[in-house]
Amino acid sequence: MLNIDQKIRVLVAKPGLDGHDRGAKVIASALRDAGFEVIYTGLHQTPEMIVNAAVQEDVHVVAMSILSGAHMTLFPKVRELLDGAGANRILLTGGGIIPVEDIEALESQGVGRLFGPGTPTTEVIDYIQNWFVGQDTF
Amino acid sequence: MSTIEKEASGSSELLVLLREQEAELSELRERLSRWEQSYAQAQERDSLFSTVSGREIKPLYTPLDRSASQYQDALGFPGEYPFTRGPYSTMYRTRLWTKRQFAGFGTAKETNERYKYLLKQGQTGLSVAFDFPTLMGFDSDHPRSLGEVGVCGVAISSLHDMERLFEGIPLNEVSVSMTINGPAIILFCFYVAAAEKQGVSPRVLRGTVQNDILKEYQAQHAWIFPPEPAIRCIVDMFEWCSENTPNYNPISISGYHIREAGATASQELAFTLRNGFEYVERAIARGLDVDSFSPHLSFFFDVHNDFFEEIAKFRAARRIWARMMREKYQAKNPESWRLRTHAQTAGVTLTAQQPENNIVRVAYQAMAAALGGTQSLHTNSMDETLALPTEKSVRIALRTQQVLAFESGVTNTIDPLAGSYFLEALTDELERDALAIFEEIDCLGGVVPAIEEGWFQREISMSAMLQQREVEAGDRVVVGVNRFTEGSEEDEIETLRIDPVIEESQVAQMADLRAHRDPEAVERRLRELQESSRTGENLVPRILECARVYCTLYEIRRAMEDVFDSYKEPVFF
Numbered sequence: 278m279l280n281i282d283q284k285i286r287v288l289v290a291k292p293g294l295d296g297h298d299r300g301a302k303v304i305a306s307a308l309r310d311a312g313f314e315v316i317y318t319g320l321h322q323t324p325e326m327i328v329n330a331a332v333q334e335d336v337h338v339v340a341m342s343i344l345s346g347a348h349m350t351l352f353p354k355v356r357e358l359l360d361g362a363g364a365n366r367i368l369l370t371g372g373g374i375i376p377v378e379d380i381e382a383l384e385s386q387g388v389g390r391l392f393g394p395g396t397p398t399t400e401v402i403d404y405i406q407n408w409f410v411g412q413d414t415f
Numbered sequence: 416m417s418t419i420e421k422e423a424s425g426s427s428e429l430l431v432l433l434r435e436q437e438a439e440l441s442e443l444r445e446r447l448s449r450w451e452q453s454y455a456q457a458q459e460r461d462s463l464f465s466t467v468s469g470r471e472i473k474p475l476y477t478p479l480d481r482s483a484s485q486y487q488d489a490l491g492f493p494g495e496y497p498f499t500r501g502p503y504s505t506m507y508r509t510r511l512w513t514k515r516q517f518a519g520f521g522t523a524k525e526t527n528e529r530y531k532y533l534l535k536q537g538q539t540g541l542s543v544a545f546d547f548p549t550l551m552g553f554d555s556d557h558p559r560s561l562g563e564v565g566v567c568g569v570a571i572s573s574l575h576d577m578e579r580l581f582e583g584i585p586l587n588e589v590s591v592s593m594t595i596n597g598p599a600i601i602l603f604c605f606y607v608a609a610a611e612k613q614g615v616s617p618r619v620l621r622g623t624v625q626n627d628i629l630k631e632y633q634a635q636h637a638w639i640f641p642p643e644p645a646i647r648c649i650v651d652m653f654e655w656c657s658e659n660t661p662n663y664n665p666i667s668i669s670g671y672h673i674r675e676a677g678a679t680a681s682q683e684l685a686f687t688l689r690n691g692f693e694y695v696e697r698a699i700a701r702g703l704d705v706d707s708f709s710p711h712l713s714f715f716f717d718v719h720n721d722f723f724e725e726i727a728k729f730r731a732a733r734r735i736w737a738r739m740m741r742e743k744y745q746a747k748n749p750e751s752w753r754l755r756t757h758a759q760t761a762g763v764t765l766t767a768q769q770p771e772n773n774i775v776r777v778a779y780q781a782m783a784a785a786l787g788g789t790q791s792l793h794t795n796s797m798d799e800t801l802a803l804p805t806e807k808s809v810r811i812a813l814r815t816q817q818v819l820a821f822e823s824g825v826t827n828t829i830d831p832l833a834g835s836y837f838l839e840a841l842t843d844e845l846e847r848d849a850l851a852i853f854e855e856i857d858c859l860g861g862v863v864p865a866i867e868e869g870w871f872q873r874e875i876s877m878s879a880m881l882q883q884r885e886v887e888a889g890d891r892v893v894v895g896v897n898r899f900t901e902g903s904e905e906d907e908i909e910t911l912r913i914d915p916v917i918e919e920s921q922v923a924q925m926a927d928l929r930a931h932r933d934p935e936a937v938e939r940r941l942r943e944l945q946e947s948s949r950t951g952e953n954l955v956p957r958i959l960e961c962a963r964v965y966c967t968l969y970e971i972r973r974a975m976e977d978v979f980d981s982y983k984e985p986v987f988f
Contacts, residue, residue: 347563376802394767
């Protein structure tokens with residue numbers, strides 16, 4: 278059963294070559310302030326680097342920020358590598374400049390909710406908390 | 416004793432004048448204090464009354480808010496020291512700002528078509544947006560480029576791509592700005608070589624390359640080499656350009672990305688100018704005459720939401736630059752004191768909700784840029800929080816500038832807001848803020864040590880977090896996001912999509928290029944470049960040789976990286 282006191286561990290990641298980290302850092306700070314344990318990868322990570330970090334740090338959630346338009350390549354790739362590493366229970370979520378049709382397509386490929394510009398950080402926090410409570414064991 | 420008193424001694428006429436002025440001031444103080452008492456009774460609206468940068472704004476400004484500095488000292492005339500009222504003496508009465516829309520996507524061919532469209536629409540200069548692989552120095556067929564080729568800008572991996580980018584666009588006539596930093600010296604050489612192919616000499620090239628690596632470490636994060644070798648490449652370009660490209664700016668010292676990453680107006684102003692002085696110091700240390708390169712230093716600022724604070728920022732920037740260049744760095748040529756700038760409306764203020772409202776935001780910001788005296792301007796398109804802009808939304812953004820330039824009347828007189836008690840007080844205040852921040856940076860040992868310990872990055876992140884909190888608490892209103900949200904859900908506009916086929920076609924082009932060049936020449940030129948990287952020799956001629964024999968971006972980067980190493984960022988949040 279879920280231990281209520283267990284801290285939710287989140288890896289905030291910046292995949293690809295995109296250097297826009299304002300969103301990633303704001304989210305990382307907000308999640309930490311909300312009591313999560315947050316690890317931030319830094320910039321310019323490959324999908325392999327992100328998945329290695331997620332497995333090594335034993336996180337519950339990987340949250341990726343992508344503003345480069347490469348989301349249709351990077352989200353499925355990270356999902357595939359996570360599943361391949363036996364980490365299919367890890368929630369893959371994120372945000373950035375992602376058109377609605379792409380969000381729908383990615384959600385059908387096993388990616389969690391994706392958040393666009395203007396989303397309050399509380400909405401992201403609530404989403405992760407609700408997801409976590411919905412998991413019976415971890 | 417004030418100047419007036421000095422001059423007045425012995426002259427009874429002036430003494431009378433002085434007394435009258437004193438009487439007027441004391442009456443002003445009295446009336447202001449009465450006004451303040453009555454204002455204190457009023458019920459203010461429930462609003463922050465501070466700028467987006469958190470600066471408190473008083474309800475009223477009067478002559479009492481102007482610091483003691485005299486008109487000639489602090490403002491002077493446009494085109495004259497300290498340039499507060501504008502870098503040129505006639506400003507928009509003789510020449511409007513350059514309307515320069517930043518554009519690039521897909522392969523060189525698609526972007527070339529967009530450029531021709533923009534020139535036909537009345538745009539007066541070009542501005543190249545590169546894709547992320549190019550910005551980071553990777554070829555389109557490098558594994559790290561997967562999924563990003565041509566998505567956020569145009570893919571340029573060799574001279575061949577650069578030639579196609581400007582096919583049918585005469586580089587002796589059109590001025591071109593290129594937003595590239597980490598590998599700026601390489602893309603610049605591709606550009607010079609492409610001009611050569613058109614039969615255009617470097618001497619007539621007009622334009623700018625961003626080439627501002629310090630703000631990359633601080634804010635935008637498209638770096639390759641560590642600070643020291645990266646700065647060496649920049650000074651190499653200052654040196655080469657001062658001899659070979661008299662009409663070209665080898666750097667655009669940029670506050671835009673610093674601001675967009677979260678900085679306040681004062682931080683943007685101070686970090687940018689301090690970076691500029693760093694380059695000046697490095698070039699002087701190389702032995703260059705300050706007046707040989709300084710006239711070609713150009714700037715790039717953000718124009719954010721707070722109308723008056725933004726106008727004041729431009730005016731303060733010119734004044735600080737002029738004073739420091741003349742007094743501290745001993746520049747003798749007035750061209751070295753003159754700060755010329757490009758401006759872009761603030762992408763970060765655009766909302767994905769009710770995107771058409773962005774047209775209005777952009778228009779106000781553009782007006783602030785014009786009133787601040789910018790030399791060129793990019794206006795953002797309404798759909799940029801959703802995707803790259805469509806042709807229609809780019810046209811509206813350009814039309815916004817044209818309405819401003821030709822219909823609004825703000826171009827009729829020079830620096831029309833000068834003398835406003837409020838604006839002059841804000842200009843003084845921003846100047847004071849910047850000088851205080853310069854001192855803080857000096858205490859940390861200068862720009863590079865402050866970057867290495869993550870100071871700039873932390874300052875910017877903290878400001879971003881504070882702004883986010885204000886918005887989420889509802890204290891800072893964002894129309895359509897945290898207030899007036901009716902209609903925010905259903906509003907959808909058409910967006911541009913980049914065809915994934917572009918990546919395949921670009922990768923195929925690369926294979927073709929590699930098969931059809933002279934491999935022996937490629938190898939020799941790269942070896943020579945590496946050799947020169949080890950010695951202190953100027954790298955521009957070497958990289959030009961590489962470009963001419965079609966060495967690719969990544970090959971040139973690798974040759975240098977073997978000597979220079981790559982940058983490792985300090986990670987924190």
